[in-house]
Amino acid sequence: xxxxxxxxxxxxxxxxxxxxxxxxxxxxxxxxxxxxxxxxxxxxxxxxxxxxxxxxxxxxxxxxxxxxxxxxxxxxxxxxxxxxxxxxxxxxxxxxxxxxxxxxxxxxxxxxxxxxxxxxxxxxxxxxxxxxxxxxxxxxxxxxxxxxxxxxxxxxxxxxxxxxxxxxxxxxxxxxxxxxxxxxxxxxxxxxxxxxxxxxxxxxxxxxxxxxxxxxxxxxxxxxxxxxxxxxxxxxxxxxxxxxxxxxxxxxxxxxxxxxxxxxxxxxxxxxxxxxxxxxxxxxxxxxxxxxxxxxxxxxxxxxxxxxxxxxxxxx
Numbered sequence: 001x002x003x004x005x006x007x008x009x010x011x012x013x014x015x016x017x018x019x020x021x022x023x024x025x026x027x028x029x030x031x032x033x034x035x036x037x038x039x040x041x042x043x044x045x046x047x048x049x050x051x052x053x054x055x056x057x058x059x060x061x062x063x064x065x066x067x068x069x070x071x072x073x074x075x076x077x078x079x080x081x082x083x084x085x086x087x088x089x090x091x092x093x094x095x096x097x098x099x100x101x102x103x104x105x106x107x108x109x110x111x112x113x114x115x116x117x118x119x120x121x122x123x124x125x126x127x128x129x130x131x132x133x134x135x136x137x138x139x140x141x142x143x144x145x146x147x148x149x150x151x152x153x154x155x156x157x158x159x160x161x162x163x164x165x166x167x168x169x170x171x172x173x174x175x176x177x178x179x180x181x182x183x184x185x186x187x188x189x190x191x192x193x194x195x196x197x198x199x200x201x202x203x204x205x206x207x208x209x210x211x212x213x214x215x216x217x218x219x220x221x222x223x224x225x226x227x228x229x230x231x232x233x234x235x236x237x238x239x240x241x242x243x244x245x246x247x248x249x250x251x252x253x254x255x256x257x258x259x260x261x262x263x264x265x266x267x268x269x270x271x272x273x274x275x276x277x278x279x280x281x282x283x284x285x286x287x288x289x290x291x292x293x294x295x296x297x298x299x300x301x302x303x304x305x306x307x308x309x310x311x312x313x314x315x316x
Contacts (some may be wrong), residue, residue, distance in 0.1 A: 004054040005061060011052070012046045015233030028263045036296025037253045041233030043276040050241035053209045059139045062209050073191025077102035100189030103167070103196040106134035120167050121201045123175050129198050134168060136259070138222065140169035144299060147292040148248075149177055151285065157248055159183040159215035161242055164223030167193070168201045185215060192302055207231035210238050214313060218243035222302070224251040225261040232263060234268065240277050244313035249278070250302045267304060279306040 003011070028037040050277045052058070066082050080102045103219050117133040131137055152160070158181065162171055165186035186233070187204040190196070194203050204210045207227060218239055238248055254264040271281045282305040290300045 001048070001051045002055075003055060003058070005055070005057040007276045008049070008052055008058050008209075009061070011045060012234070012237075015041050015049060015231075015237055016207075017041075017230040017233075028232075033274065036266065036269070037229040037232075039232065039273070041236075043273070046233060046237045046240065049237050059211060065201070065208045066205060066210070069208055070191050070203050073102075073189075073205075074099055077105055077191055080105040081108065086229060100191055100193075101134075101136060103134050103137070103190050103192050106136060106177045106303070107132060107196075119148065119195075120169050120172050122168065122172050122198070123179070129200075131167060131197060133169070137166040138169070140173055141293070141297065143293050143297070144289070145170065145173050147289045148174070151248075151289070152178065152182060155217070155245075157182065157216045159185070159213075159217075161206075161212065161215040161218045163218055163220040163239065163242070164188055165201050165225055166190075167197050169290070170219075170221075171200070185212065186252060187212065205227075206235045206238050209234065210242070212242055214242055214244055216243070216245050216313075217248060218246075219248040221248075221250045221297070222252055224249075225258065225264050227263055229263045236273060236277075240274075240279075246282075246305065246307040247274070247313050249274075249304050249306060250299055252298065252302050256298055256301060265270070267302070270304060274306045278308055278309050281305070282307050 007102045025144060054062075066182050081104060083244050105234045117135065117137075118139060119130040119132055121128050121130040125178065148259075151157070160174065160209060162168075162184065168186075171184045171186045174182055177197060186201040187210075189203070189205045189207075191203065193201045204212070206223065220239060224232070224235055237250070250271055252258060252264055256264070275281065285305045286303060289303055289305065293300050294305075
């Protein structure tokens with residue numbers, strides 16, 4: 001769909017709801033008494049924005065918006081590092097307003113407490129690079145990885161976009177497993193992620209419209225619950241705009257424990273949303289994934305596989 005920049009801005013404005021002051025917020029924000037919020041957007045607007053043809057003007061706008069958000073996040077994270085106290089319960093200190101972590105501030109917790117969470121090693125044509133995994137960044141689950149390996153082979157997936165990739169724990173393993181088959185693209189909203197991962201993971205804030213090479217499948221694991229309900233429409237827009245065939249999604253539910261969660265949803269809520277966007281909830285493959293996970297894995301409760309009813313890419 002061809003759209004002017006002004007029309008694109010007008011459409012996306014409908015996906016973003018002005019934030020309330022936390023003291024007045026009743027749903028979908030820090031300290032909210034109601035974590036499971038109703039949608040503040042309509043599906044038609046999500047579809048309209050996701051299907052817009054990206055002109056040079058729209059691309060320049062999106063790039064500039066992401067740059068401004070990154071700089072604002074960097075300022076917040078710099079302040080967090082300067083004012084750091086060894087208190088992991090001080091969530092706003094380590095999370096930007098759009099839900100991105102401050103990786104270097106979190107790493108300071110590891111260094112100051114002598115707590116080692118292991119490392120991630122990135123493949124490199126000349127040498128491997130290893131970095132420490134900071135607190136709150138999920139480590140790659142071996143059982144989930146095995147299920148993902150099988151799914152990639154079965155589906156003959158050639159490209160995967162990881163939206164909310166953290167420091168790339170899954171990406172490093174996927175590229176090691178499929179060095180010649182899979183193109184892995186990792187993105188995260190931590191403002192210092194590119195510096196922290198030496199450029200392996202690229203910065204993108206899901207609360208702003210993003211335009212990246214469309215992959216066969218998109219994956220987003222335990223990201224949505226950190227994004228305020230006021231930007232949920234844009235998060236959904238970005239998930240659906242950047243895949244050809246489907247989404248591997250985990251969005252934590254209201255009865256799942258966690259720190260910093262502001263926007264939790266039950267499975268049926270998300271099934272309803274993506275069904276209206278032209279996806280089918282694949283209960284069979286979802287079950288195949290879950291059956292390989294440990295009984296105490298949070299993914300057993302929140303993981304869902306959504307397939308497009310129609311591949312929207314001519315070629316992938």
